[in-house]
Amino acid sequence: MTEASSHYAETWKKPHFIKSSLLRYSIYFGTVTYFFLAIYTMEVNWTRVAEGIPRGADMISKFFPPDLSDSRGVILDGILESIWMAVISTIGGILLSVPIGLGAARNLAPTWIYLFCRGIIAVSRTFPAVILAIFSVKFFGFGPFAGFVALSIETIGFFAKLLAEDIENMSKSQAEAVKATGASWLQWINYAIQPQVLPRMIGLSMYRLDINFRESAVVGIVGAGGIGAHLLTSVQRYEYATTATVLFSIIAIVIMLEYTSGYLRKWVQ
Amino acid sequence: MPTIKTTEGPLWRKRTPLKQWLVWAGWLIGLCITVYAWQLISEKTIWMFVFDAPSQMADIGTRMAPPDWSYMSKLWRPVWDTLNIATIGTAIAMVMAVPIAFLAAHNTTPHKSVRAAMLFIIVASRSVNSLIWALLLVVIVGPGVLAGTIAIGIRSIGGCAKLIYESIEEIDQKQVEAIKATGGSGAQQMIYGIVPQILPTIAGVGVFRWDINVRGSTILGIVGAGGIGIQLSASINVLAWTQVSTILIVILGTVFVSEYISAKVRGAII
Numbered sequence: 367m368t369e370a371s372s373h374y375a376e377t378w379k380k381p382h383f384i385k386s387s388l389l390r391y392s393i394y395f396g397t398v399t400y401f402f403l404a405i406y407t408m409e410v411n412w413t414r415v416a417e418g419i420p421r422g423a424d425m426i427s428k429f430f431p432p433d434l435s436d437s438r439g440v441i442l443d444g445i446l447e448s449i450w451m452a453v454i455s456t457i458g459g460i461l462l463s464v465p466i467g468l469g470a471a472r473n474l475a476p477t478w479i480y481l482f483c484r485g486i487i488a489v490s491r492t493f494p495a496v497i498l499a500i501f502s503v504k505f506f507g508f509g510p511f512a513g514f515v516a517l518s519i520e521t522i523g524f525f526a527k528l529l530a531e532d533i534e535n536m537s538k539s540q541a542e543a544v545k546a547t548g549a550s551w552l553q554w555i556n557y558a559i560q561p562q563v564l565p566r567m568i569g570l571s572m573y574r575l576d577i578n579f580r581e582s583a584v585v586g587i588v589g590a591g592g593i594g595a596h597l598l599t600s601v602q603r604y605e606y607a608t609t610a611t612v613l614f615s616i617i618a619i620v621i622m623l624e625y626t627s628g629y630l631r632k633w634v635q
Numbered sequence: 636m637p638t639i640k641t642t643e644g645p646l647w648r649k650r651t652p653l654k655q656w657l658v659w660a661g662w663l664i665g666l667c668i669t670v671y672a673w674q675l676i677s678e679k680t681i682w683m684f685v686f687d688a689p690s691q692m693a694d695i696g697t698r699m700a701p702p703d704w705s706y707m708s709k710l711w712r713p714v715w716d717t718l719n720i721a722t723i724g725t726a727i728a729m730v731m732a733v734p735i736a737f738l739a740a741h742n743t744t745p746h747k748s749v750r751a752a753m754l755f756i757i758v759a760s761r762s763v764n765s766l767i768w769a770l771l772l773v774v775i776v777g778p779g780v781l782a783g784t785i786a787i788g789i790r791s792i793g794g795c796a797k798l799i800y801e802s803i804e805e806i807d808q809k810q811v812e813a814i815k816a817t818g819g820s821g822a823q824q825m826i827y828g829i830v831p832q833i834l835p836t837i838a839g840v841g842v843f844r845w846d847i848n849v850r851g852s853t854i855l856g857i858v859g860a861g862g863i864g865i866q867l868s869a870s871i872n873v874l875a876w877t878q879v880s881t882i883l884i885v886i887l888g889t890v891f892v893s894e895y896i897s898a899k900v901r902g903a904i905i
Contacts, residue, residue, distance in 0.1 A: 380827070401726070404719040408784075414777035422775035447679070454672040457665075492890045496766065496854040497883075500871060505691045507684030510676045557649070584764045588857065591679065598858075601770055609771075613763065620762035 425606050432614055433607030440596050441608070445615055447510055448592035452579040455514045459521020459578075460571055466522060467529030468555070474533060483526070490523035495581045499590040510591030517578050517585070524577070528570055532563045568634045572627035579623055583616050695876060702884055703877035710866065710885050716780050717862035717889065720855065721848035724787025729841050731792050736799035743803060743829065753796070760793030765851045769860035780861035787848050787855070794847075795840050802836040803829065838904045846897035853886050863889075 384390040469475045469483035490498075498516035506512045536559060544558035586594020593612055600608040638645040650658065737743045739753035769786035776782050811828035819827065856864020863882060870878040 380831075401723070404723055407715070408719065408780050410779065410781045411777055415781065418775045418777055425771070425774065447675070450672040450675045453668060454676055457669050457672075492850075492887055493883075494850050494854045496857065497867070497886070500857075500868075501695075504695060504871075505688040507681050507687075509679050509681065511680040511685060514676055580762065580764055584766045587766060587770070591676075597767065598770065601774060613767070616767075617759055617762045621758055624758070624762075 425609075428606035429610035429613075431607070432610035433605070434611055441593070441611060441615070444586070444593035444596045445612075445619070448582040448586075448594075449579060449619070451510045451513050451517065451592055452575060452582045455517035455582070456521060456571060456575045456578050458514065459518040459574070460525055462518065463522050463525035463529060467526040467533070470526055470530035471533035472530075474559075483530075487523050487527050487530075490519045491527065492523075495520045495585060496588055499585040500588045503589045508589045508591075513582055513585040513590035513592055516590060517581055520581065521574055521578065524574055525567075525570065529563065529567060532566055533559060536562045565634050569627075569631035572630050576620070576623045576627050580616075580620060698874075698876035699880040701877065702880040703875075704881065706878045706881045707885070710863065710882065713856075713863040713866050714885060714889060717852050717864075718849065718893075720780055720783040720787055720852040720860075720862050721845060721893075724784045724852070725791060725841060725845045725848050727784070727788035728791030728795050728844065729837070731788070732795035732799060733837065735792065735796040736803060737825075739796060740800040740803035742806075742808070743825070753800075757793040757796050757800075760789055760791075761797065762793075763790070765790035765848075766854060766858060769855045770858045773859045778859035778861075783852060783855040783860035783862055786860055787852055790851070791844050791848060795844050798840045799833065799837060802833050806832045835904055839901050842897045842900045842904070846893050849893040850890055853889070 382390060384393065466483045466486055469479045470487055472480060475483065495516055498519055499513060502512040502515040506515060540562065541554070541558040544554055549557065582592045582594075583597075584594045586592040586596070587598050589595065593616070597609060597612045600606070600612065638647050640646075648655075735753050735756060738745070738749050739757065741750060744750040744753070765786045768789050769783055772782040772786050776785065806829055810832065811824050814824045814828040852862050852864075853867075854862075854864045856862045856866065857868045859865070863886060867879065867882045867886075870876075870882060
């Protein structure tokens with residue numbers, strides 16, 4: 367034994383996450399360069415920012431107390447409209463998602479249906495709800511119907527995708543057992559597949575209701591109904607006490623929905 | 636499994652009669668809610684415009700084709716801005732979210748009241764859409780990329796911190812105890828016991844959030860907070876439909892690329 371190897375190491379260093387030091391340093395270098403370029407090209411008007419800080423402080427001071435009087439009676443109306451828009455678009459979206467989700471499951475559908483349904487899902491997932499809302503306002507006119515259409519399409523992208531993935535991951539033996547009894551296609555779906563995916567889907571639909579409410583609060587900014595329009599107006603009119611009322615009610619409803627949906631999901635599963 | 640005796644032998648049913656009635660009652664309640672909500676929405680709808688929609692779609696569809704490719708040259712800068720809003724916003728959010736997550740997880744929080752305060756921050760940031768944050772921030776810091784970046788940052792803190800604190804609560808406590816047994820201080824327990832266990836989650840959450848934020852930052856321009864949304868709403872306002880279709884294709888491409896990158900990176904990490 368040589369002298370060196372008889373010593374135990376006296377210091378220890380954490381091994382690096384990325385082992386190759388060349389790769390590690392080039393990632394460090396790339397990151398730093400990117401952030402430098404990104405911040406350098408940002409074009410911030412610092413005098414405007416400096417002016418804005420007292421304005422921000424003013425805004426927040428006007429938030430308290432929120433103006434609960436709702437003098438024109440539009441806020442309550444807008445919030446209810448948002449809630450019902452979220453409900454109906456969740457229901458509509460799920461009804462449309464079931465056939466699309468079945469079609470997008472690799473193990474159920476023939477290839478051309480599979481590709482068609484996956485295409486619908488991909489397109490509806492790509493565009494944010496607000497862009498869909500802009501177009502549905504152009505097509506269907508101002509009002510909650512446009513928001514309903516936009517949010518239903520968004521719901522398809524979410525729900526049909528998860529339904530299809532759930533069906534693809536289901537237990538095959540149950541499906542085969544039901545098929546072996548001579549069940550028709552509908553019976554096969556109803557007795558072999560539906561019981562396997564239903565609990566998770568009920569949970570997901572509650573979760574989607576939650577998301578849809580959050581979205582229905584903003585599609586009003588582009589004219590698709592709900593509370594968003596009043597929020598935009600109140601900010602443009604510098605009525606920050608009203609803005610605060612709207613904001614706090616959105617937060618309160620979202621928290622409520624989140625707890626209810628969490629509770630329901632536990633109860634179902 | 637309930638079976639019903641009939642003259643021709645036992646008949647199998649999926650549910651007992653009581654359960655079946657409950658299921659029907661559930662459907663009835665669901666139907667009532669649907670009808671009520673639909674009625675409220677349809678009262679506020681001008682059906683004339685809705686019935687007019689197919690011709691509107693055909694009209695706008697023909698005006699949108701073919702996309703105005705020459706407009707692409709003016710879109711590179713907005714795409715760069717959009718990606719920067721998403722990336723810097725995510726970076727800000729992650730820097731804020733990690734300490735918040737440590738203060739919010741019940742096994743690392745210094746005090747219950749701190750945990751409650753952090754959970755409130757998480758919920759408040761998550762419940763308000765980034766577009767609303769952007770609307771308020773445009774008033775404060777002025778229109779532009781900065782407002783959008785901060786809006787994305789604020790909106791993402793909650794989402795990131797929630798996932799990180801949940802993973803801190805699920806760590807294997809034995810590793811932390813092992814560090815403690817060697818005489819490690821509180822900070823050392825955190826760095827050598829907890830952080831290595833949650834590092835993959837942190838990286839995964841960051842990339843996942845970045846992907847969502849790319850999508851979110853494409854629309855912030857509608858309220859003036861920078862990114863490609865500015866061009867989108869400007870082109871829609873002047874009815875330059877060929878430019879609109881170009882912008883939509885660019886957004887589609889950006890989102891697909893970001894989704895691909897995010898999936899690849901997450902696959903490499905986890």
